[in-house]
Each structure stands twice: as C-alpha cells, then as structure tokens.
Amino acid sequence: MIVRHDNRFALIGTNLTYVFDVDARGRLVHQYLGGRLHESDITELPDARVLHSSFETPEGVAAYEFSSFGDLVYTESTLKSHTSTERLHAFSLGDARIDGETLELDLVDSIQSLHVTLQFTLHPAYDIIARKMTVTAGETVTLESAQSFSLGLIERDMRLSHFSGAWTSEFQLQQGPLLPGKKTIESRRGLTSHQSNPWFALDSDATETDGEVVYGFLGHSGNWAIHFEKDQFGFTQVTGGINPFDFAKTLQAGESFTTPPAYIGYTQRGFGGMSQNAHDFERDVIMPETTRDVLRPVLYNSWEATYFDVSEDGQKRLVDEAAAIGCELFVVDDGWFGERHSDAAGLGDWHVNTTKFPNGLDPLVRYVEEKGLQFGLWVEPEMVNPDSDLYRAHPEWIYYTDGRPSTTSRNQFVLNLALPEVEAHVTKWLDELLERHAIRYIKWDMNRAFSEPDSPHLGDAKELWLRHAEAVYRILDTLREKHPDVAFESCAGGGGRIDLGVLSRVEQVWTSDNTDALDRLTIQEGFSYAYNVKMMSCWVTDAPNWLNNRSLPLAYRFVSAMQGTLGIGGNLLEWTKEELAEAKEWIATYKTIRAIVQHGTSHRLASLKRDGFHAVGYTDGEDYVVLVNADRRQYGKNRLRVKLRGLDPERTYELEGRRVSGRYLMEQGINLTQQTDYDAYCLVIHPA
Numbered sequence: 001m002i003v004r005h006d007n008r009f010a011l012i013g014t015n016l017t018y019v020f021d022v023d024a025r026g027r028l029v030h031q032y033l034g035g036r037l038h039e040s041d042i043t044e045l046p047d048a049r050v051l052h053s054s055f056e057t058p059e060g061v062a063a064y065e066f067s068s069f070g071d072l073v074y075t076e077s078t079l080k081s082h083t084s085t086e087r088l089h090a091f092s093l094g095d096a097r098i099d100g101e102t103l104e105l106d107l108v109d110s111i112q113s114l115h116v117t118l119q120f121t122l123h124p125a126y127d128i129i130a131r132k133m134t135v136t137a138g139e140t141v142t143l144e145s146a147q148s149f150s151l152g153l154i155e156r157d158m159r160l161s162h163f164s165g166a167w168t169s170e171f172q173l174q175q176g177p178l179l180p181g182k183k184t185i186e187s188r189r190g191l192t193s194h195q196s197n198p199w200f201a202l203d204s205d206a207t208e209t210d211g212e213v214v215y216g217f218l219g220h221s222g223n224w225a226i227h228f229e230k231d232q233f234g235f236t237q238v239t240g241g242i243n244p245f246d247f248a249k250t251l252q253a254g255e256s257f258t259t260p261p262a263y264i265g266y267t268q269r270g271f272g273g274m275s276q277n278a279h280d281f282e283r284d285v286i287m288p289e290t291t292r293d294v295l296r297p298v299l300y301n302s303w304e305a306t307y308f309d310v311s312e313d314g315q316k317r318l319v320d321e322a323a324a325i326g327c328e329l330f331v332v333d334d335g336w337f338g339e340r341h342s343d344a345a346g347l348g349d350w351h352v353n354t355t356k357f358p359n360g361l362d363p364l365v366r367y368v369e370e371k372g373l374q375f376g377l378w379v380e381p382e383m384v385n386p387d388s389d390l391y392r393a394h395p396e397w398i399y400y401t402d403g404r405p406s407t408t409s410r411n412q413f414v415l416n417l418a419l420p421e422v423e424a425h426v427t428k429w430l431d432e433l434l435e436r437h438a439i440r441y442i443k444w445d446m447n448r449a450f451s452e453p454d455s456p457h458l459g460d461a462k463e464l465w466l467r468h469a470e471a472v473y474r475i476l477d478t479l480r481e482k483h484p485d486v487a488f489e490s491c492a493g494g495g496g497r498i499d500l501g502v503l504s505r506v507e508q509v510w511t512s513d514n515t516d517a518l519d520r521l522t523i524q525e526g527f528s529y530a531y532n533v534k535m536m537s538c539w540v541t542d543a544p545n546w547l548n549n550r551s552l553p554l555a556y557r558f559v560s561a562m563q564g565t566l567g568i569g570g571n572l573l574e575w576t577k578e579e580l581a582e583a584k585e586w587i588a589t590y591k592t593i594r595a596i597v598q599h600g601t602s603h604r605l606a607s608l609k610r611d612g613f614h615a616v617g618y619t620d621g622e623d624y625v626v627l628v629n630a631d632r633r634q635y636g637k638n639r640l641r642v643k644l645r646g647l648d649p650e651r652t653y654e655l656e657g658r659r660v661s662g663r664y665l666m667e668q669g670i671n672l673t674q675q676t677d678y679d680a681y682c683l684v685i686h687p688a
Contacts, residue, residue: 026091028065030152063152113138148241170495171526190450222469248462303333321572331376348390376441418467536564
C-alpha cells in the first residue's frame with residue numbers, strides 16, 4: 001500500500017517499508033528504508049535529520065529522495081537546469097496523487113517555472129520501487145542534470161557491490177566498503193559499456209542467504225552514472241540516471257521530458273534473495289510481454305565457424321549439422337552483405353552479397369526452414385565503414401567535427417542516429433529486410449564506443465548522447481510492432497549493452513564475446529547477481545578456444561553453456577562423429593530441463609573463487625536441476641560436496657535411485673567424485 005500522513009509518505013511492500021517527508025523547500029527528506037512496518041508505525045518514526053551547526057543547512061543534515069541545485073546541500077542534485085536568466089530553483093509541494101500502487105508528487109518551481117512530477121511505482125510482489133521524474137517547462141529551459149532517482153540511507157556502514165570489466169571479461173563482481181567521500185560508477189562511452197553496468201547493491205553483512213540488501217538498476221542504454229556519497233554523519237546519498245557529464249536537454253515552453261526509469265529493491269534474504277526477486281521482476285515485468293513466457297530456442301550461430309568467409313553452400317552444410325544435433329534456430333552472423341570480406345569494409349551497405357549468395361538469402365532461408373529451424377541474421381545498424389557506399393554518399397552522417405580527424409575503431413565510425421534522417425534510414429532498411437525475408441531472429445550488434453561526440457547539424461551537441469539512445473529504442477519499438485514474430489538479441493561486442501532499458505525490448509543478450517567455458521562461469525555468475533539467466537545467451541564453441549587456446553572437455557563446455565539459453569557456436573564441420581553424437585545427447589538433455597533453467601528459481605551453490613568448483617541449482621518448486629563444473633584436480637583431492645538450497649526440508653526427493661529428504665540435500669548435500677580435470681555434472685532431482 002501507499003499511505004500519506006500530512007507531508008510524510010510511505011510505500012509498504014511485502015517485506016519493505018520506504019518513508020520520506022517533503023519539506024518546505026520541496027526536498028524529499030529520507031526517513032526510513034527497511035523491513036515492513038505497520039501503517040500505524042509510520043507516524044512514530046523519529047525525524048532522521050541531524051541539527052549540527054551553522055555550516056550545514058538550518059533544517060538539519062539529512063539524506064534526500066529529491067534535491068535541487070542551490071541549497072546548503074552538496075551531494076549530487078536530482079535536478080539542475082537554467083533559463084536565459086535563472087539557474088536556481090524554489091520548489092514547493094503541489095499536488096500528491098495515490099493511484100493504486102503509484103504515487104505521484106508534483107513540485108512547483110517559482111523561479112524557473114518548472115513543474116516536476118516524481119513518480120514512485122510500487123511492485124509489492126518483488127519489493128521493488130520504480131522511480132522516474134517528469135519535468136515540464138513553463139518557459140525555455142535547459143536541463144543540465146535530470147536524475148532518475150535519489151536515494152537516502154541512514155546510519156549504515158555498507159559494502160558496495162558493482163560490476164567492472166572489459167571486452168571478454170564483463171560482469172566481474174567488485175565488493176568493498178563504502179568509505180566517506182564519493183564513489184561513481186558510470187559510462188561516458190555512448191552505450192552501457194563493458195567497463196561498468198548500471199546495477200549496484202549495498203549491504204552491511206549480508207551472505208548469500210541472509211541479511212539486508214538494498215539494490216538498484218537503471219533502465220538506460222546511453223551514458224549513465226550512479227553516485228554514492230557517504231558523509232560524516234552516517235548518511236549515504238545514492239543518485240543515478242543519465243550521466244550529467246556533457247549532457248543537455250532543452251525544453252521549450254510546454255514541453256516535457258521524462259527520465260529513464262530506475263528500480264530500487266530491498267530484501268532481508270541476502271544476495272540470493274536479491275537476485276531471485278530481481279529475476280522474477282525482470283521476467284514478469286521487464287521482458288517483452290509477448291515472449292516472456294516463451295522458452296528460448298537452442299540456437300546455432302555461424303560466426304566462429306566461418307567468420308567473414310560466408311557462402312550459401314557453406315552455411316547449408318552447417319545447417320545440416322546443426323539440425324542433426326537438435327538446434328532450433330540458425331543465425332548467419334557477419335559477412336553476408338555488401339563487400340564484407342573483413343571488418344574493414346561494407347558496414348552500412350545492407351544488401352545481400354550476390355557473390356556469396358547468388359540468388360539472395362531466400363534459398364538459404366527456405367533450406368533452414370525445411371530442416372525444421374528458424375532463420376536469424378546478424379546486423380550492426382549503428383555503424384558504418386569508411387570503405388562503404390553509404391559513407392561515400394553521406395560522410396556527414398557520422399559524429400564528427402570540422403577540422404579534426406575522425407577516429408576509427410574496428411575500422412568503423414558511429415552513425416549519428418541523433419539526426420532524424422539517419423534514424424529514418426536505419427529504420428527503413430531494417431524494416432525492408434524483415435519484410436523481404438522470413439527472418440525470425442535479429443542479433444543487433446554495436447562494436448565500438450563513441451568518439452568525436454559532435455554534430456554540426458544538431459544544434460546543442462550535448463543532446464546527442466540521449467538522442468542516440470532514444471533513437472535505438474524507437475527503432476526497436478517500431479520493428480517489434482511491425483514484425484511481432486521476430487525476436488531480438490542485444491550485442492555490443494559482447495556485454496556492452498545490457499541494462500533494463502534494452503532488456504525491455506529484446507529477448508536475450510550476448511553476454512560476452514569470450515566463449516571459453518571456464519571464463520564464462522565467472523562472467524555468468526556475475527551476470528546472475530543482477531539479471532535473469534533466461535536472457536543470457538551461452539555458446540558451446542570449439543576446443544582449443546580462440547581466446548585462451550584452452551581445450552576443455554565437451555561435457556564441461558555444455559554444462560557451462562546450459563546455465564542460461566543454450567547456443568552452439570563451433571565449427572560443426574570439424575567436429576568428430578563422436579563429438580556430434582555427444583552434442584546431440586547434451587542438447588536433448590537441455591531441452592528436458594530448459595523450462596526449469598529458463599523459468600525457474602536459481603540458486604548460486606558454489607563459486608570457483610570461493611569453493612574451487614562452480615555449481616548452480618534451478619527449481620520450479622517441484623523438480624530440481626544442479627549443474628556442476630569442476631576445476632583441475634589437485635593434491636589427490638577428488639571429492640566435491642554440493643549443498644542445495646530452495647528445497648522443501650520435509651519432502652522426500654529421488655536422486656539416481658536414492659531417496660533422501662530435502663533437509664538432507666541442503667544440510668549434508670551431494671557428494672560427487674571428480675574423475676578428471678574439468679569434470680562436469682548435470683543432476684536432476686525429482687520429488688519421490
């Protein structure tokens with residue numbers, strides 16, 4: 001429920017209460033975030049502000065859910081803007097509306113003639129609150145910072161969890177104490193980035209199964225930032241949204257701007273409970289509604305088999321093998337279009353290469369369908385090679401500035417989607433591609449970050465970061481509406497564009513270009529802290545692996561890749577008959593457990609860094625799947641002990657002919673004997 005007592009507001013979830021006051025200056029003063037309280041307790045909460053000295057605000061030191069620039073408050077402002085004559089604000093509370101599970105607060109600025117609506121939407125089943133802000137201009141105003149949320153926290157010594165990474169090493173979990181001062185995680189690259197991700201968690205002493213965790217996400221795929229500011233009074237301020245670095249958004253009188261959404265969650269069930277709430281919320285609320293309940297198919301992708309050496313005959317030979325082992329979707333990756341024989345040419349020329357496909361794509365599409373598979377295709381719509389017909393015709397369609405050389409990365413430029421004509425061009429050719437061919441899957445890639453962020457034809461070039469991200473969303477939204485049978489995958493050189501903004505528009509994501517099964521375990525484990533594993537595309541590829549030159553057993557590679565949405569990316573034409581037969585068995589096994597993995601509740605059971613082996617469990621409330629990847633054997637040790645979670649302790653379960661209680665499986669666990677280096681196991685447990 002959502003309740004109001006004078007200027008005190010409370011959002012009460014299943015196990016959550018979130019309370020703030022609105023003061024005379026229109027600031028939202030944080031009062032409580034914690035376990036659920038009775039409604040009658042809300043008025044009894046003491047004022048959290050601390051009266052200190054004349055060096056601080058007269059109303060007292062506090063933490064805020066909204067603050068504007070100019071007060072005796074020096075943390076990141078939720079809103080900062082200017083008109084031609086004014087740069088400060090004078091906010092007061094206007095209307096407050098409670099409509100079911102949504103609270104809207106209107107704040108009125110008498111100086112800049114702004115009308116701000118703060119929206120809080122409670123999702124009580126998940127103890128998650130969606131936050132966003134709408135700013136409406138009474139006169140021409142330029143927004144310098146418009147944050148999706150500010151979050152105040154009181155009297156907590158906290159540990160911060162977040163992700164760092166790079167290409168091929170995404171989602172590396174970082175954890176450390178949040179010390180006095182300021183910590184920022186961000187992207188200034190024009191997209192979500194490999195280096196960081198707009199997710200965080202704060203805890204004091206939580207474990208995987210117990211303890212308070214406050215966590216949050218941003219739903220934005222452009223430049224973003226989340227700031228953590230801890231002061232000397234026990235307050236912590238967390239502010240996040242569009243990165244204010246090099247940002248501007250000009251509104252004319254009567255125009256409005258709504259920030260991207262943010263999502264704040266709370267649990268007392270530790271990091272496991274945090275992930276399970278988030279996974280359920282993403283599956284039930286964030287994922288595209290029309291496909292969220294549809295199981296993802298086993299795909300085959302031709303990239304690592306052929307790279308740019310794509311041809312109709314070669315792809316058909318791969319189709320034969322992919323169909324024979326049980327794949328359900330065949331995706332032709334890079335190299336099918338223009339003069340695309342390497343990464344140095346062809347991007348932007350999205351017509352079928354008639355040397356590689358003399359009769360176009362349709363014969364291959366029909367062949368794929370005759371084999372019982374769906375057809376998918378790789379595209380990179382936001383990019384152009386200098387060596388392309390598109391760039392030769394429109395060199396002004398990239399981000400550039402006169403008098404400065406334009407930087408290539410991977411031999412390509414970023415198309416300026418902030419320009420309406422460029423967005424229209426990209427929308428048109430993608431729409432025509434899907435109209436002409438029976439394509440059921442699009443892998444949308446983006447293989448470089450921005451440089452030369454200027455746009456001589458745009459006006460205020462500081463708007464380009466936001467406009468580009470909004471254009472990507474509009475294109476995806478248009479294509480999804482016109483082609484509802486097409487599924488989409490978000491890829492940006494691997495995991496460079498993964499956030500709740502794009503995840504509301506795609507069925508799955510390419511988690512990393514790193515397809516080494518051992519490395520992938522750590523990447524996938526990090527991903528699971530924040531994101532539902534159904535969205536995580538995982539491939540079985542060749543040995544030795546192209547990146548690490550490591551040769552791992554096929555069983556190990558499959559068990560690693562079965563921990564999300566399974567895909568095959570190896571050159572099947574070079575696999576032995578024995579390997580193809582084993583792959584067919586593993587794919588058949590995955591299909592029997594797919595519903596539990598993709599739609600069940602997952603539990604992180606063991607970690608390579610902590611336990612020396614990796615184990616994850618999945619359950620639909622009845623059956624239970626355990627996937628285990630062992631490391632190298634050392635010092636003669638060959639026993640692995642896996643304690644399960646999420647079973648009914650009083651229920652009897654059957655495992656490989658044995659009958660034991662759920663309590664036994666959670667307290668004593670399962671003992672496995674490791675036979676070889678990099679052994680792997682898939683165990684299925686049924687209620688007796």
